[in-house]
Amino acid sequence: MASAEEAAAIAAPRATGLSPRWRFGLTVALLAVAVVAPHLVYPVLLMQGLCFALFACAFNLLIGYVGLLSFGHAAFMGSAAYITAHVVKAWGFGPLTGILTGTAVAALLGTLFGWLAIRRQGIYFAMVTLALAQMIYFVALQARFTGGEDGIQAVPRGYLFGAIDLNHSLVMYYFVLAIFLVGYWIIYRTIHSPFGQVLKAIRENEPRAVSLGYKTERYKLLAFILSATLAGLAGSTKTLVFQLASLTDVTWQMSGEVVLMTLLGGLGTEFGPVVGAFILVAMENYLARYGSWVTVIEGVIFVFCVLVFRRGVVGEIIHLARRFTSDRSPAPPPAAAKAAPGE
Amino acid sequence: MLSWLPHIAISIPPTQALFGQLLIGLINGAFYAMLSLGLAVIFGMLNIINFAHGAQYMLGAFCAWFALTYLGINYWAALIVAPIAVGVIGIALERLLLRHVYRLDHLYGLLLTFGLALIIEGVLRNYYGSSGQPYNIPSALTGARNLGFMYLPNYRAWVIFASLGVCFGTWFLIERTRLGSYLRAATENPALVQAFGINVPRMVMLTYGFGAGLAALAGVMAAPIYEVSPLMGSEIIVVVFAVVVIGGMGSIMGAIISGFVLGVVEGLTKVFYPEASTTVIFVVMAIVLLVKPAGFFGRTA
Numbered sequence: 001m002a003s004a005e006e007a008a009a010i011a012a013p014r015a016t017g018l019s020p021r022w023r024f025g026l027t028v029a030l031l032a033v034a035v036v037a038p039h040l041v042y043p044v045l046l047m048q049g050l051c052f053a054l055f056a057c058a059f060n061l062l063i064g065y066v067g068l069l070s071f072g073h074a075a076f077m078g079s080a081a082y083i084t085a086h087v088v089k090a091w092g093f094g095p096l097t098g099i100l101t102g103t104a105v106a107a108l109l110g111t112l113f114g115w116l117a118i119r120r121q122g123i124y125f126a127m128v129t130l131a132l133a134q135m136i137y138f139v140a141l142q143a144r145f146t147g148g149e150d151g152i153q154a155v156p157r158g159y160l161f162g163a164i165d166l167n168h169s170l171v172m173y174y175f176v177l178a179i180f181l182v183g184y185w186i187i188y189r190t191i192h193s194p195f196g197q198v199l200k201a202i203r204e205n206e207p208r209a210v211s212l213g214y215k216t217e218r219y220k221l222l223a224f225i226l227s228a229t230l231a232g233l234a235g236s237t238k239t240l241v242f243q244l245a246s247l248t249d250v251t252w253q254m255s256g257e258v259v260l261m262t263l264l265g266g267l268g269t270e271f272g273p274v275v276g277a278f279i280l281v282a283m284e285n286y287l288a289r290y291g292s293w294v295t296v297i298e299g300v301i302f303v304f305c306v307l308v309f310r311r312g313v314v315g316e317i318i319h320l321a322r323r324f325t326s327d328r329s330p331a332p333p334p335a336a337a338k339a340a341p342g343e
Numbered sequence: 344m345l346s347w348l349p350h351i352a353i354s355i356p357p358t359q360a361l362f363g364q365l366l367i368g369l370i371n372g373a374f375y376a377m378l379s380l381g382l383a384v385i386f387g388m389l390n391i392i393n394f395a396h397g398a399q400y401m402l403g404a405f406c407a408w409f410a411l412t413y414l415g416i417n418y419w420a421a422l423i424v425a426p427i428a429v430g431v432i433g434i435a436l437e438r439l440l441l442r443h444v445y446r447l448d449h450l451y452g453l454l455l456t457f458g459l460a461l462i463i464e465g466v467l468r469n470y471y472g473s474s475g476q477p478y479n480i481p482s483a484l485t486g487a488r489n490l491g492f493m494y495l496p497n498y499r500a501w502v503i504f505a506s507l508g509v510c511f512g513t514w515f516l517i518e519r520t521r522l523g524s525y526l527r528a529a530t531e532n533p534a535l536v537q538a539f540g541i542n543v544p545r546m547v548m549l550t551y552g553f554g555a556g557l558a559a560l561a562g563v564m565a566a567p568i569y570e571v572s573p574l575m576g577s578e579i580i581v582v583v584f585a586v587v588v589i590g591g592m593g594s595i596m597g598a599i600i601s602g603f604v605l606g607v608v609e610g611l612t613k614v615f616y617p618e619a620s621t622t623v624i625f626v627v628m629a630i631v632l633l634v635k636p637a638g639f640f641g642r643t644a
Contacts, residue, residue: 069450115631120634122451123392125590128632131585135625144619252581256457262452295465302458306451307443 034177043173044241049281050180051238056261056273057187058230058263063259064268065191066223067203068118071126071255072133073231078250079136080232081104085152085245086145093160095166099179099236106232107225109136111262114224118217130252137250151246155239172241179237183230188270199223233260253295260298263305266312275313361614362493367609369603370499370568373506374400376602377561378583379590380510383598384517385529385554387549389445391452395436397580398463399555401573402429403562408478408571418481418567425563426556433555437548457487460577467573475570502564509560510599517595526550585628590640597640 006125055077062068084102084127087093093101140146147153157166168170188198201209201221202216209216239245248254257280265276287294305312311319378396385393393399406425410416416424436459444451484498518522529536529543537543562575570577583602590601605624613620631638 069453071453116632119632120588123453126394126450126453127584127588128628130581131625131628133587134581134585137623142621232476252577256461259454259457292465292468295468296462299458299461299463299465302461303440303455306455306458307440310447313497 015082024291038170038173043169045285047173047176047241048238048285049278050176051234051241052258052261052277052281053274054180054183054237055231056233056258056265056277057184058227059258060262060267060269061187061190061227061230062223063262065196065199065203066220068220068224069123069126069259070117070129071223071252071259072113072129072131073135073228073258074250074252074254075129075136076106076228076231077112077235077238077254077258078140078245078247079109080235081239081245081249082140082146082152084236084239085155088158088240089152089155090145094162095160095240099233100241102236102239103229103232106235109230110225110228110232111221112304114221114228118220118224130255133250133255134252137247137252138229140247140250146245149247149343151244151248153244155243155245157240166240176237176241179233184274185234186226187230190223191270192279195219195222224291257298260302262312264301264309264312266315266318269312269314269327271316272312272314279313352500358372358492364610364614365607366493366495366499366610367613368607369503370606371609372603372606373503373562374565374579374602375583375586375606376510376599377506378558378579379586379598379602380513380595381554381557381561382583382587383592383595384513384557385551386592388550389437389441389452390449391441391456392449392584393551393554394453394456394580395463396456396554396558396583397576397578398460399429399433399558399576400562400565401467401576402432402463404478404566404571404575405562405573406559406568407563408476411478412476414434418563421563422560426559429460429559429562430556434548434552437551441551442544442547445637454546460580463571464527464577468506471573473572473574475572475575478566480567488553493583498567504567505564506561509557513557583626585624587638589624589628589631589638591638592638593638597638601639 012042055073059073062070080102082102083105084098087101088095088098111243113129113132116132117125120128141148145152157172160166160171160175164171164175166175191199196213198209198219201212201214202219206216238249261276261280262273263276264279265274266272283297284294287297310317378400382393382396385391385396403425406428407418407421410421410424412419441452441456441460444455474615480498484501487494487496488500489495514524517526525541526546527538529541529546533543565575586601586605587598589605590597592598605627608627609623612623619626
């Protein structure tokens with residue numbers, strides 16, 4: 001009955017509607033901000049923001065473009081964080097090897113979890129991923145190398161390519177920025193590839209995609225693995241930034257947080273997760289002294305977003321921009337009208 | 344010839360420990376069953392997964408603790424007062440918030456109730472920290488009786504029988520009464536049931552209140568066994584989700600049986616391989632997903 005609305009509700013296609021020139025200008029401006037920012041703002045805060053932004057973008061690839069809500073993405077971030085910390089600290093490898101190993105483990109874990117989880121859909125998928133991630137939490141709590149409640153502390157950042165000292169916070173910042181840009185670029189290319197189009201088709205109408213001959217299971221699994229891998233990349237990088245891998249990274253609260261970042265920024269928008277991640281990281285840092293009230297505020301934002309702000313910050317901006325342009329032009333393009341969700 | 348006997352005697356744990364863990368397993372299973380039952384009832388009617396179920400369970404335990412500490416209301420009264428209080432809160436939440444997401448994708452209901460769980464847990468954690476508050480066993484149920492092969496604490500026996508009673512009572516209400524048939528009909532076709540003059544929105548509201556109350560009742564019963572802590576809800580809810588995935592939410596009886604069975608499986612794991620006892624239910628879930636993706640009692644998802 002409300003199927004059209006339902007399909008549109010979780011995440012509708014939102015082509016930004018920007019002309020190529022605007023898009024190019026905006027990209028350059030954002031890059032300029034990213035380059036200058038560490039001179040104005042505390043670099044560690046920015047690096048935390050970038051790591052969570054990549055994490056949220058990876059998560060958004062699943063929820064926004066395949067329509068799968070994973071409630072267990074902390075498992076990938078956390079396990080990659082632990083592996084990187086162990087490889088760098090206990091085995092004495094360099095930062096790049098550490099990051100690549102952590103990311104590879106997240107990819108393997110993503111393959112296993114994805115293979116299990118895509119057997120169920122909708123809320124069951126969310127519950128399955130949540131439960132599997134909780135298993136990783138208990139493993140991290142009990143395994144010997146993870147250090148239990150203490151985590152792995154004082155992880156050395158080391159030297160990139162054996163020469164570049166990452167202990168310098170500006171150098172570390174540009175390293176993290178480079179990793180983020182690579183991850184973001186991979187996601188961008190995925191979304192705009194034929195593969196990405198099939199993913200969107202699955203999100204909109206899976207039975208139809210099946211009837212068109214696509215092996216949707218395979219597409220969903222690949223998207224899941226890619227998402228888990230990039231979440232792992234974010235986790236590995238975060239370990240080097242904070243020189244710490246801890247249980248916080250594998251809790252279900254962390255999985256919930258990435259959902260909130262994406263929801264707040266805009267589900268299914270390219271840049272929304274980045275905005276959401278920076279808002280939440282800033283909020284958590286400035287409100288840290290209020291202790292568990294931060295959790296309460298996050299809960300309130302969740303309720304608020306679900307009830308009245310489902311487009312998220314970026315989604316809302318796009319919506320307003322589109323309305324503004326369609327007011328001026330005599331005949332709005334039908335594609336844009338169709339893409340506006342939930343009205 | 345029988346030289347292997349002592350060896351076996353070592354590898355098999357003493358019966359006392361075995362029955363002890365079996366009992367703990369049954370107790371945990373009783374709570375899994377009551378909570379997954381509530382989730383199934385709510386899901387059947389509202390089509391949302393109530394992530395706040397753990398928070399409502401915790402709220403029930405806290406209600407009992409508040410009532411005893413500040414108002415002197417004893418355990419037996421709390422068994423009635425706490426579910427009603429939490430049920431009323433549930434009804435208010437349904438009226439004010441939940442009903443706005445029914446027409447949306449199911450996932451929004453999950454996200455909304457997740458947010459509610461964060462709020463409830465965060466507020467209580469702010470006042471009571473992460474540590475637990477003790478809640479004494481009511482005097483009528485202290486002590487234990489000797490069953491010959493083990494000592495059975497009276498309170499634990501009461502929890503097992505009471506939860507069985509609650510579970511089968513709920514099953515009877517939904518599967519065997521007229522009210523239950525209205526509920527099941529409204530699950531299938533709300534518009535048609537409404538056309539027969541039954542107030543479906545009110546029924547939905549009361550169902551959510553009932554589910555929340557059921558969680559609170561489990562919380563009151565859990566209070567003397569586990570400590571009353573703000574984190575008790577989030578600790579149990581993820582396990583209950585796994586139970587629900589294993590059993591499937593299609594049937595009331597399925598939720599009850601899988602709850603008890605998995606509690607016992609967990610208890611037995613604690614005897615034979617303690618390291619795996621926290622993860623065994625998730626492993627079972629993974630295996631069930633491989634061999635029977637829809638769950639044991641589930642309709643197709």
